[in-house]
Amino acid sequence: xxxLFLSLTVIFSFALYSVFTRKSSIAxxxxxxxxxxxxxxxxxxxxxxxxxxxxxxxxxxxxxNVQVQVTVLGGKISDVAFLQYPSDxxxxxxxxxxxxxxxxxxxxxxxxxxxxxxxxxxxxSQAFISSLASALNQAK
Amino acid sequence: MGMPITVDILDPxxxxxxxDRIFAYFTYVDNKFSTYKKNSEISRINTSKxxxxxxDMVEVLKLCRQTKNETNGYFNILHNGKLDPSGLVKGWxxxxxxxxxxxxxxxxxYIEVGGDIQVGGKTWTVGIRNPFKIKEIVKIxxxxxxxxxxxxxYLRGQHxxxxxFPGREIKDIVSLTVIGPNVYEADxxxxxxxAMGGKGVNFxxxxxxxxxxxxxxxxxxxxxxxxxxxxxxxxQQN
Numbered sequence: 586x587x588x589l590f591l592s593l594t595v596i597f598s599f600a601l602y603s604v605f606t607r608k609s610s611i612a613x614x615x616x617x618x619x620x621x622x623x624x625x626x627x628x629x630x631x632x633x634x635x636x637x638x639x640x641x642x643x644x645x646x647x648x649x650n651v652q653v654q655v656t657v658l659g660g661k662i663s664d665v666a667f668l669q670y671p672s673d674x675x676x677x678x679x680x681x682x683x684x685x686x687x688x689x690x691x692x693x694x695x696x697x698x699x700x701x702x703x704x705x706x707x708x709x710s711q712a713f714i715s716s717l718a719s720a721l722n723q724a725k
Numbered sequence: 726m727g728m729p730i731t732v733d734i735l736d737p738x739x740x741x742x743x744x745d746r747i748f749a750y751f752t753y754v755d756n757k758f759s760t761y762k763k764n765s766e767i768s769r770i771n772t773s774k775x776x777x778x779x780x781d782m783v784e785v786l787k788l789c790r791q792t793k794n795e796t797n798g799y800f801n802i803l804h805n806g807k808l809d810p811s812g813l814v815k816g817w818x819x820x821x822x823x824x825x826x827x828x829x830x831x832x833x834x835y836i837e838v839g840g841d842i843q844v845g846g847k848t849w850t851v852g853i854r855n856p857f858k859i860k861e862i863v864k865i866x867x868x869x870x871x872x873x874x875x876x877x878x879y880l881r882g883q884h885x886x887x888x889x890f891p892g893r894e895i896k897d898i899v900s901l902t903v904i905g906p907n908v909y910e911a912d913x914x915x916x917x918x919x920a921m922g923g924k925g926v927n928f929x930x931x932x933x934x935x936x937x938x939x940x941x942x943x944x945x946x947x948x949x950x951x952x953x954x955x956x957x958x959x960x961q962q963n
Binding site: 699706 | 731835837840841842849850851852853854855856858859861862863864873874876877878900902926927930940944945946947948949950952953
């Protein structure tokens with residue numbers, strides 16, 4: 586039975602800005618229903634940005650490029666979208682032969698995407714910060 | 726903290742007020758512990774502007790000291806002369822928020838903050854993100870009343886340091902996912918173990934009640950002995 590799952594625009598922390606935006610919704614209807622909300626918190630200066638959509642510079646994130654597009658509504662950042670993000674890079678598949686015998690090893694493999702949620706390292710990127718900064722500079 | 730927070734409560738009676746209460750708690754935590762906020766309590770401590778610490782700050786700093794002892798010093802919140810307890814605060818605050826949800830009387834829920842997760846009630850399916858392809862998942866695990874945290878550097882660059890060699894980057898591994906009895910435990914040990922580099926998964930292997938899935942810079946995963954009991958078999962995937 587499908588349940589409500591909010592897809593998130595991944596918002597990254599950066600030192601220069603502070604905006605507090607909140608999206609939340611209550612689902613109602615056939616049982617089971619869920620209530621869920623999402624809060625995204627960022628840092629910001631005390632200024633309002635000009636409404637509009639702004640595309641940042643392409644920045645090098647080491648594993649690939651990052652480029653973001655910012656949407657400003659009501660003077661505040663309402664959306665941040667990736668136009669480019671680091672993609673797959675070639676890697677050798679040499680097995681680490683020094684592993685302890687009871688630790689199992691495997692090459693990572695893509696799985697079907699039917700999950701409730703995802704765990705991964707915190708997504709903050711200097712490249713994101715710089716691309717976002719260049720977009721927001723246009724919105725001042 | 727500056728990261729997305731998802732709260733999902735599977736109950737027809739959950740109200741906006743319930744959710745507001747949870748998010749307000751995270752705002753409180755951010756205002757106190759964010760090193761990005763100039764006026765947070767932790768920032769003011771770091772600039773020596775306050776002497777009397779709040780009870781939550783005292784609790785967190787005590788837990789950080791405990792964790793440092795339990796990890797032979799690999800969990801260390803002192804970086805460049807400043808305190809940064811975020812490697813423990815994230816899991817700690819998620820667990821506190823989960824307790825709020827339980828106090829409200831809800832059973833089936835999860836909370837996810839920047840990839841660290843506490844699940845409650847039913848069994849939930851969790852994907853482990855591919856560190857090389859962020860839209861892909863490389864493992865699906867089933868969790869019931871557990872916490873899971875992933876430490877890594879693939880998108881952010883270096884934010885976890887080996888405290889014994891501060892100038893040296895952790896290069897050999899890119900992601901370490903730790904499953905523990907709750908997200909506070911999973912988070913603090915994922916943070917400490919990642920600072921150990923390739924040996925991190927060994928540390929988790931030797932920790933009773935914890936399992937780990939470590940991915941190295943070549944895309945090879947090493948998992949602890951009983952990790953696979955959480956893995957969804959191929960026949961379960963649809």
